[in-house]
Amino acid sequence: MSEVLHKEVDEARQGEAYAPFLDDPNKFSKKFYIESYGCAMNFADSEVVASILNEEGYGATRDQDEAHLVLINTCSIREKAEQTIRNRLQHFKRLKEKDPGMLVAIMGCMAERLKAKLLEEEKLVDIVVGPDAYRSLPNLIAETEGGQKSVNVLLSRDETYSDIAPIRIDSNGISAFVSIMRGCNNMCTFCVVPFTRGRERSRDTESIIKECQQLVDEGYKEVTLLGQNVDSYYYTNKDGHNVTFAELLEKVALLSPQLRVRFSTSHPKDITDDVLYTMAKYNNICKCIHLPMQSGSTRLLAQMNRTYTREWFMHKVTRVREILPDCGITTDVIAGFCSETEEDHQDSLSLMAFSRFDMAYMYAYSERPGTLAARRFTDDVPEDVKNRRLTEIINQQMIIQNEANVHEIGKVYEVLIEGDSKRSADDWCGRNSQSKILVFPKSVAGLKKGDYVNVKVTKTTSATLIGEIV
Ligand code: SAM
Ligand code: SF4
Ligand code: F3S
Numbered sequence: 001m002s003e004v005l006h007k008e009v010d011e012a013r014q015g016e017a018y019a020p021f022l023d024d025p026n027k028f029s030k031k032f033y034i035e036s037y038g039c040a041m042n043f044a045d046s047e048v049v050a051s052i053l054n055e056e057g058y059g060a061t062r063d064q065d066e067a068h069l070v071l072i073n074t075c076s077i078r079e080k081a082e083q084t085i086r087n088r089l090q091h092f093k094r095l096k097e098k099d100p101g102m103l104v105a106i107m108g109c110m111a112e113r114l115k116a117k118l119l120e121e122e123k124l125v126d127i128v129v130g131p132d133a134y135r136s137l138p139n140l141i142a143e144t145e146g147g148q149k150s151v152n153v154l155l156s157r158d159e160t161y162s163d164i165a166p167i168r169i170d171s172n173g174i175s176a177f178v179s180i181m182r183g184c185n186n187m188c189t190f191c192v193v194p195f196t197r198g199r200e201r202s203r204d205t206e207s208i209i210k211e212c213q214q215l216v217d218e219g220y221k222e223v224t225l226l227g228q229n230v231d232s233y234y235y236t237n238k239d240g241h242n243v244t245f246a247e248l249l250e251k252v253a254l255l256s257p258q259l260r261v262r263f264s265t266s267h268p269k270d271i272t273d274d275v276l277y278t279m280a281k282y283n284n285i286c287k288c289i290h291l292p293m294q295s296g297s298t299r300l301l302a303q304m305n306r307t308y309t310r311e312w313f314m315h316k317v318t319r320v321r322e323i324l325p326d327c328g329i330t331t332d333v334i335a336g337f338c339s340e341t342e343e344d345h346q347d348s349l350s351l352m353a354f355s356r357f358d359m360a361y362m363y364a365y366s367e368r369p370g371t372l373a374a375r376r377f378t379d380d381v382p383e384d385v386k387n388r389r390l391t392e393i394i395n396q397q398m399i400i401q402n403e404a405n406v407h408e409i410g411k412v413y414e415v416l417i418e419g420d421s422k423r424s425a426d427d428w429c430g431r432n433s434q435s436k437i438l439v440f441p442k443s444v445a446g447l448k449k450g451d452y453v454n455v456k457v458t459k460t461t462s463a464t465l466i467g468e469i470v
Contacts, residue, residue, distance in 0.1 A: 028059025038075025296351030336386030
């Protein structure tokens with residue numbers, strides 16, 4: 001059973017290449033081509049980089065062959081993610097052989113993790129740039145002019161790119177990511193992110209509000225506020241007031257009742273009742289929380305340094321259901337972490353059965369060099385056992401989702417139309433507040449992308465609700 005690629009950005013978008021300036025191909029003499037992998041933070045960063053390159057006279061292209069600069073925004077979260085990128089680098093190696101003048105830059109988490117090693121291992125890379133060093137890209141490009149290689153992987157304590165207006169490369173013009181913080185201080189033992197993204201820091205509240213307001217003015221209907229741990233958002237304003245995540249959420253929700261507000265990711269130890277009550281107060285804050293469980297065993301949770309217990313997690317799920325009865329809850333689970341026994345595995349299955357998640361991203365544990373787990377523990381669950389446990393976890397989750405789907409039939413949801421359905425241009429596709437995808441015929445004339453409609457569910461498939469406009 002293969003693992004699932006990471007969340008907020010679905011599998012279909014992994015490696016997506018985009019071109020924000022295609023409408024004006026003559027405006028820029030130089031072209032860049034960018035591919036993004038990993039989580040939504042990386043996709044949001046690519047939009048910041050597009051803006052920086054735009055200022056330098058680079059326009060984007062979807063055509064690799066006409067690119068002067070190729071950028072690959074990389075992910076290190078699991079071995080498989082890095083392997084995908086290594087394969088991609090081989091592809092660009094062949095392209096560079098045809099066009100030696102083309103620059104190849106590797107950016108993001110793998111650039112940070114492997115640093116200058118990438119120049120030695122992957123002889124084709126010209127530039128290595130870490131997540132906090134994107135402002136230096138113009139200098140790094142200039143440094144390569146004499147044929148040298150250039151590297152900047154310095155992590156920062158305060159870089160949030162707050163003053164850079166990202167170039168929206170989301171093609172639907174309806175939904176946008178807005179980064180509200182960077183880095184992570186949590187040090188979950190299995191996780192490479194604290195090493196690739198550095199210390200946690202929150203972005204200036206005013207700049208977040210300004211960016212969201214601009215999106216509203218441009219006709220966007222949905223923002224997703226991004227951070228590795230959004231509940232620890234904390235920013236001291238000029239007047240000395242400390243803004244919490246609940247307050248930030250409220251400020252964004254108040255910009256327009258037409259704007260849907262989502263956020264990701266929450267940490268079970270940090271999500272507060274204040275956040276839940278703020279969600280309850282505003283209809284336009286979507287009723288969906290991504291609450292990564294990781295394991296159902298208190299012993300393993302301690303070994304993972306998640307700082308909550310099985311009982312704490314149960315309490316959080318119960319609290320969400322009490323305050324927000326119609327809220328969707330999604331999760332991440334890891335199978336086969338160091339020393340996981342059959343009993344620990346059963347604990348994960350039973351906590352998932354208790355929580356009845358609407359959706360889950362399920363992974364086999366992949367040891368990452370340099371993490372606390374790699375240094376302290378042995379990756380001792382055999383691959384076949386990890387995969388068998390992962391399969392059991394996935395199968396149980398599918399049963400839970402299918403059971404939940406039965407109860408969806410007959411329900412009416414407000415859906416934001418995001419575009420044509422992938423299968424047929426005769427159908428619309430959109431999501432409800434709980435983030436479930438709905439597909440329904442274009443039975444009412446005059447509707448367009450970005451409109452809200454009420455849809456009654458008539459049928460379900462495992463991942464999609466089928467319905468009709470009412
Ligand atoms: N900050 C979020 C959190 O606290 O859950 C998301 C972190 S990570 C980008 C997304 C998910 O990848 C994690 O929740 C975890 O389930 C999974 N993950 C992280 N490191 C992993 C590893 N070494 N092996 C397998 N899965 C891993
Ligand atoms: Fe990784 Fe844990 Fe931070 Fe999430 S909270 S990014 S899992 S260290
Ligand atoms: Fe995201 Fe992957 Fe980095 S999940 S933070 S791009 S390691």
